[in-house]
Amino acid sequence: MNLRALAIAAFAILVLALPADAATKPVVVKSPGGIEAWLVEDHGLPAMAMSVGFTGGATRDVKGKEGAVTLLSMMLDEGAGQYDSRAFKQQLEERSISLDFSAARDSFDINLTTLTENQGDALRLLGLALTKPRFDAAALVRAKDQLRVAQRQVNDDAESLASESWYAAAFPGHAYGRRLYGTPESIAKLSRGDLTAAMKSALTRDVMHIVVVGDIDAKALGAALDALFATLPAKGPALVGPPEMAPPALKIIAKDNPQTTAMFGLPGVARADPDFMAVYVMNYILGGGSFSSRLMDEVREKRGLVYGISTGVDPFFIGGGDITGSFATKNETAGQALDLTRAEFRKLAAKGITAPELADAKTYLTGSFALRFDTNGKIASQFLVFAMQGKSPGYVDQRNKDVEAVTLADVNRVAKRLLDPDRLVVVMVGKPEGVKPAP
Amino acid sequence: MASSLIRLLSGVALSLATASACFAASSGPPATFKLANGLEVVVIEDHRAPVATHMIWYRVGAADETRGHSGIAHFLEHLMFKGTDKIAPGDFSKIVARQGGQDNAFTTHDETVYWQRVARDRLGLVMGMEADRMAHLKLTDKVVLPERDVILEERRMRIDNNPSSLLSEQTAAALFLNHPYGIPVIGWFHEMQKLTRADAEAWYGAHYGPNNAILIVAGDVTPAEVKELAEKTYGQVAARAVPPRWRPDEPPAIASRRVTLVDPRATQSYFTRDYLAPSYRTAKGRAAYALAVGAEILGGGATSRLYRALVEDKKLAAEVSTSYSGDDYDDSTFGINLTPRSGVKLAVLEAAADKVIADFLKSGATEEELKRAISRLRASAVFARDNQNTMAQIYGFGLISGETVDEIYKWPDVIATVNADEVSSAMRNVLKPERSVTGLLVPKAE
Structure with missing residues (x-):
């Protein structure tokens, strides 16, 4: 596993999946044993992508054993059944099978891609990893050190450090605020038994969702599902509830960088909230719309203070959600950029948006919808997010209608409720100047 | 504009190395043709989704810069979003977004590339906009100077904040004794600070034209459609005299x-x-x-x-x-x-x-x-x-x-x-x- 990629993936803010057109609507396949998967059959390429997600992820870590679920993701391809680590990886690589396990803050994901000619072997090897993982001692020692290396890489990268530190500052005392890679103390304690326990609690069928895209039919998939997943526990422990955000705060992590990297955020709404789509549209106008957002106009285009500034809506798979954003600017202008950001929050909350802004947001959000579904890999990961959010396969036809239904009054109402600049939890990495303390 | 400086990102370089060129035998090579003004065109058909990727590749990059002006190729890439007679500064990306599309650009040592991803029926629109800024870019200090601050922030973010990026910048500078691959694509900070509107205009005038570019369209399109649209848009842009690509050679390598x-x-x-x-x-x-x-x-x-x-x-x-x-x-x-x-x-x-x-x-x-x-x-x-x-x-x-x-x-x-x-x-x-x-x-x- 590439640790750097792991670090980056772990901190990517969840992007909301935007549904596709009817042509890519999945069908639900049910195995003889009753396991369900969403299937988008496509025979254009001799290849298949399978994405499996388990709600919970690193929130399943037990106190004092932080990092166990991440370590599990690093150990599941380190040998299974008759194959030790080297033999297992050779089985995969000889067949160009890509099998990735990854742990995020609130989900555990499996991504499998294979050419059709090796499909049988790919499914056999995933099945072995899930039913007979070895967790050999030598591999465990290695993976634990890779976890320590990953933690140092996070510390050395300003964006990753700001993000990890923001979650810790925003959700202290909640599983969501813990370090994804554990601490030196917790890593030292992790044992083979902790991996087995983490697997039993994090990989259970009651929180499992499966999406398959590509060159496989319903019959072949249905037959494979039981062999892959039937031995996983039917039910796991209860999921933790959504985290409450800490009071407004400003935390500065001193680092001798020429530029300050900031992450900021405040409470948002859950995906199931009826106002969710209004918040989503509001965010596009505030800072979600790349070069079409108010923050980009004010902070980059007019003043040249940043290379990028953006905000995102992040609903948690365990419920609840936040609105977060980030920018980086030279230390001398850190206070100015934060003031401008707060001012845009205040202005949008107080004065709302304009009708042309709403229209532009809708045409982008509905029109760019198809761009999310133009590769098998993207289709699989987008539908997995829908499945994990409790949507049905048919939601793909409903999503743009939900965007269209958002009114100016809806956006202005949620902006007034949510965008309180004095509510922000802010973390800055660098040597920021001119920053006013949290109100 | 956002730019991925390809050679500064080792992960990207690696994936490009493995992907370096491809197709399975069944699909056939892409169609190619050339317009009268010298623009080369490549069409890669993929009809699985009703979308298209439109890219214009200029045969000019950071390794073509003159000494002392490092970063101008990438700076101009940013400035190409600052408008023409028809399009106001900053509006290019907004227009694309209003059509449900996405756009961006990137610069390497060898090329400067602009791209949009749109629904197939918006292809003509973005081709028209791209052809327009190929010939009619309009710059003022009012938009150029804040953008210079933006690229300096980009350099701080990608390089100066990041010890491993600084190391790769230094190793490249040591590896290439004479060839400009040793100079960072984004530029040296002290030289970027001095780049001017006149530098950008000179760069644009010398290197941008249909005869120094390759148009690549991939997606739910046919070569015939692309040809018709290309004639109507890029076909209206006159060829410009472009200096031949020339870089100094490395001397023999004799010392580790x-x-x-x-x-x-x-x-x-x-x-x-x-x-x-x-x-x-x-x-x-x-x-x-x-x-x-x-x-x-x-x-x-x-x-x-x-x-x-x-x-x-x-x-x-x-x-x-x-x-x-x-x-x-x-x-x-x-x-x-x-x-x-x-x-x-x-x-x-x-x-x-x-x-x-x-x-x-x-x-x-x-x-x-x-x-x-x-x-x-x-x-x-x-x-x-x-x-x-x-x-x-x-x-x-x-x-x-x-x-x-x-x-x-x-x-x-x-x-x-x-x-x-x-x-x-x-x-x-x-x-x-x-x-x-x-x-x-x-x-x-x-």
């Missing part, structure tokens, strides 16, 4: 070099080794293909020599990788990157890596290794076809570097015929100490 960056901000150490290596264009015979296979055997994945020796057996490295991108116009680099495990001294890791390299050069690849590497590279070519954007990039990078559409299309077939002797010979010619720079990132604690 070492670069040590001690950075107290870092907590994790790194080891890099870069060798001067030929590209697909500059290599003799099939040496570049052999290097792609050699890079895979040496450091591609968990069955590679470096992984087995340094990660598994000797327990010295947490991660290993090799990178070889033959898609540079001139001689470029073959790279090895190692992350030591906790408590492992860089000198110990280096000695062990040198032994792995020496053993490989002495004994060569086994049949099993050769077979596995070829199979993986060929599979990457099939997986690349899942993504129209990846396909457009493979052809763009390949064509700019001097390959032909046919060569790019047949890449997997040629890879399949590379033999062990060719790999040994190519690797022995490249992995020589005197052709190398060793880079060490040392945290203060060490």
Whole structure:
């Protein structure tokens, strides 16, 4: 596993999946044993992508054993059944099978891609990893050190450090605020038994969702599902509830960088909230719309203070959600950029948006919808997010209608409720100047 | 505008190396044609979704800059979003977004590239806008000066905040004694600060025109449709006199070099080794293909020599990788990157890596290794076809570097015929100490 990629993936803010057109609507396949998967059959390429997600992820870590679920993701391809680590990886690589396990803050994901000619072997090897993982001692020692290396890489990268530190500052005392890679103390304690326990609690069928895209039919998939997943526990422990955000705060992590990297955020709404789509549209106008957002106009285009500034809506798979954003600017202008950001929050909350802004947001959000579904890999990961959010396969036809239904009054109402600049939890990495303390 | 400075991002370079050119035999090579004004056009059909990727590739990049003006190629890329007579500053991307599309651009040492992803029926619109700014860019100090601050922030973010990026900037500068690949694409800070509107206008005037560009359209389109739209849009832009591409050659490499960056901000150490290596264009015979296979055997994945020796057996490295991108116009680099495990001294890791390299050069690849590497590279070519954007990039990078559409299309077939002797010979010619720079990132604690 590439640790750097792991670090980056772990901190990517969840992007909301935007549904596709009817042509890519999945069908639900049910195995003889009753396991369900969403299937988008496509025979254009001799290849298949399978994405499996388990709600919970690193929130399943037990106190004092932080990092166990991440370590599990690093150990599941380190040998299974008759194959030790080297033999297992050779089985995969000889067949160009890509099998990735990854742990995020609130989900555990499996991504499998294979050419059709090796499909049988790919499914056999995933099945072995899930039913007979070895967790050999030598591999465990290695993976634990890779976890320590990953933690140092996070510390050395300003964006990753700001993000990890923001979650810790925003959700202290909640599983969501813990370090994804554990601490030196917790890593030292992790044992083979902790991996087995983490697997039993994090990989259970009651929180499992499966999406398959590509060159496989319903019959072949249905037959494979039981062999892959039937031995996983039917039910796991209860999921933790959504985290409450800490009071407004400003935390500065001193680092001798020429530029300050900031992450900021405040409470948002859950995906199931009826106002969710209004918040989503509001965010596009505030800072979600790349070069079409108010923050980009004010902070980059007019003043040249940043290379990028953006905000995102992040609903948690365990419920609840936040609105977060980030920018980086030279230390001398850190206070100015934060003031401008707060001012845009205040202005949008107080004065709302304009009708042309709403229209532009809708045409982008509905029109760019198809761009999310133009590769098998993207289709699989987008539908997995829908499945994990409790949507049905048919939601793909409903999503743009939900965007269209958002009114100016809806956006202005949620902006007034949510965008309180004095509510922000802010973390800055660098040597920021001119920053006013949290109100 | 956002830009991915491809050669500054090692991860990207690696994935491009593995993807370097492709198609499975069934789909046929892309259609190509040329407009009367010299614009080359490539159409890659992919009818699975009703969308299109539109890219214009200019045959000019940072390695074409004049000394003292580093960063101007990338600066102009940003300024190309600052408007024409028809489009107000900053509106280009907003118009694309209002059509449900996405757009951006990137600059490398060899090319400057602008792209949009749109629903298929909006293709004509973005082609018209792109053709408009090919000929009618309008700049004022009011928009140029804040954008210069933006690229300085971009440099701080990508390079100056990041010890490992600073190390790769320094190693490149040490590897290329005379060739401009040693100068960073984004530019040296002190030179970027002095770039002016006049510099940008001169650069634009000298290098931008249909006869110095390649249009690549991938997606749910036919060559006939693209041709009609291209004639109506780009076809209306007159050719411009463009200086021939010329870069100074490297002198013979005679001395191994070492670069040590001690950075107290870092907590994790790194080891890099870069060798001067030929590209697909500059290599003799099939040496570049052999290097792609050699890079895979040496450091591609968990069955590679470096992984087995340094990660598994000797327990010295947490991660290993090799990178070889033959898609540079001139001689470029073959790279090895190692992350030591906790408590492992860089000198110990280096000695062990040198032994792995020496053993490989002495004994060569086994049949099993050769077979596995070829199979993986060929599979990457099939997986690349899942993504129209990846396909457009493979052809763009390949064509700019001097390959032909046919060569790019047949890449997997040629890879399949590379033999062990060719790999040994190519690797022995490249992995020589005197052709190398060793880079060490040392945290203060060490």
